[in-house]
Amino acid sequence: MSSGGQWEQARAALAEPDPPAKCRRVAALWAQVASGQWVPTDPGPPGDLPCGRPQRPEMVPPSQLPRRGLGSVEGRQALIHAIAHIEFNAINLGLDAALRFPGMPDGFYRDWLSVAADEARHFAMLNARLGELGTTYGDLPAHNGLWEMAEKTAHDVLIRMALVPRVLEARGLDVTPGMIDRLAAVGDEETVALLQVILEEEEEHVAIGSRWFRALCAQRKLEPEATFRRLLEEYFNGPLRGPFNLDARRRAGFSAEEIDQLAAMDRADQPA
Numbered sequence: 001m002s003s004g005g006q007w008e009q010a011r012a013a014l015a016e017p018d019p020p021a022k023c024r025r026v027a028a029l030w031a032q033v034a035s036g037q038w039v040p041t042d043p044g045p046p047g048d049l050p051c052g053r054p055q056r057p058e059m060v061p062p063s064q065l066p067r068r069g070l071g072s073v074e075g076r077q078a079l080i081h082a083i084a085h086i087e088f089n090a091i092n093l094g095l096d097a098a099l100r101f102p103g104m105p106d107g108f109y110r111d112w113l114s115v116a117a118d119e120a121r122h123f124a125m126l127n128a129r130l131g132e133l134g135t136t137y138g139d140l141p142a143h144n145g146l147w148e149m150a151e152k153t154a155h156d157v158l159i160r161m162a163l164v165p166r167v168l169e170a171r172g173l174d175v176t177p178g179m180i181d182r183l184a185a186v187g188d189e190e191t192v193a194l195l196q197v198i199l200e201e202e203e204e205h206v207a208i209g210s211r212w213f214r215a216l217c218a219q220r221k222l223e224p225e226a227t228f229r230r231l232l233e234e235y236f237n238g239p240l241r242g243p244f245n246l247d248a249r250r251r252a253g254f255s256a257e258e259i260d261q262l263a264a265m266d267r268a269d270q271p272a
Contacts, residue, residue, distance in 0.1 A: 006032060007043040007099070010113070014095040017052035019088060019127065019137055023120040026091060030117035033110060040109040046100045051092050051147070056138035057085065065141060071186050077135050079179065080191060084126035085142040086172070087198075090119035090205075093150055093164060101157040104212075111208045118205065122198050129191055152235065158216040162231045165209025166254075167240065172202050173248040203252050210253025225257050242266030 006029065013025035032038040065082065068075035094116030098109050127137045146168050153160040176199045183192050217224040232239060244262045254262070 004043075006038045006040065010043075010095055010099055011049070013116075014092060014099065015050045015052045017054050019054060019123065022052065022091060023124050026095070026116050026120040030113055033113055039106065040098070040113060041106050042102050042104065043099055043109070044102055046102065049096060049099055051096065053088075053092075054138055057081075057140060057142040059144045060141045062143045062145065065143060070182050070188070073133055076183070076186075076188055076191065077130065077133050078140060079183075080126055080130055080133070081135070081137065081140045082142065083179075083195075083198075084123055084130065084137050086146060087119050087123040087126060088137065089144075089146045089150075090169065091116050091123060092147065094119055096150060096154075097157075097160060100154060101160070104157065108212060111212070115205050115208060118201050122194075122201070125194050125197070129194060132190070149235075158213065158220065158222075158227075159231060159235075161209050161213040161216060162228055163235055165206050166213060166228070167232070167236065169202065169209070170206045170249060170252065173199070173206060173245045173252065174243060176202075177245060199248075203248050206249070206252035214253070225255060225261075228258065229261075239265045 009025065009029050013022055013029060016022040016025055033040060066074075066078045068078055070076055070079060094112045094114075098112040098116070101108070123137075130136050130139075146164070149164055149168055150160070153163055176195055180192050180195050180199070183195070213228075214224050217227055240262070242262070242265055244266055246259050246262060249262065250259055
């Protein structure tokens with residue numbers, strides 16, 4: 001069945017400022033989808049979509065974030081907090097994508113509600129790990145780059161699919177393996193196990209973005225690779241910087257041409 005009541009629940013989850021309550025709302029909503037109680041269809045015009053966030057963490061420029069070695073508890077707290085903040089924003093991104101863009105196929109709404117549910121689970125896992133290390137989400141500052149790009153792409157679903165999952169979230173595919181190696185080197189196997197789960201599931205999130213980006217390009221009779229390059233130039237002032245996890249990006253829907261371009265960008269970044 002389909003009902004406007006569930007979309008109101010999704011709006012309430014997006015507007016919820018308390019992180020644990022937001023996670024519970026999203027989990028309950030996804031349980032209805034996963035069980036077949038609700039088949040999400042076009043929610044209609046989005047209207048106002050307030051996004052709930054807690055008063056903390058304090059938002060600062062990326063240059064002001066603490067940088068500490070992972071050999072200390074404080075360093076691991078800072079890293080995990082930064083990832084938890086990304087996952088919290090990603091909950092809102094999944095909900096916002098599902099609510100903001102009417103006129104899409106039913107699978108689009110299911111996909112982005114599924115992403116929101118995964119991100120809520122990831123956030124809860126990371127915040128529990130922060131608790132084990134003596135802190136919690138909000139205790140450290142964070143930056144707001146991911147959500148700023150969501151706001152810049154709110155006017156066009158194609159641009160949102162191109163730039164949020166395929167650029168910003170795909171960056172997680174590139175950097176997480178290195179984080180896992182560094183955490184393993186200092187013996188933090190608990191956090192390593194969490195990041196391995198997150199890395200595997202985030203690959204599918206990027207793939208969802210790739211599928212819908214390509215579907216929208218086909219609908220608008222646009223060439224995907226050229227469109228992606230144009231949007232990078234427009235929104236990021238040029239090519240991306242490596243290193244890139246080419247295998248993960250390939251599995252997440254990047255074409256052979258895009259993989260070749262990323263490899264060339266990576267080589268251009270290397271010192272001569």
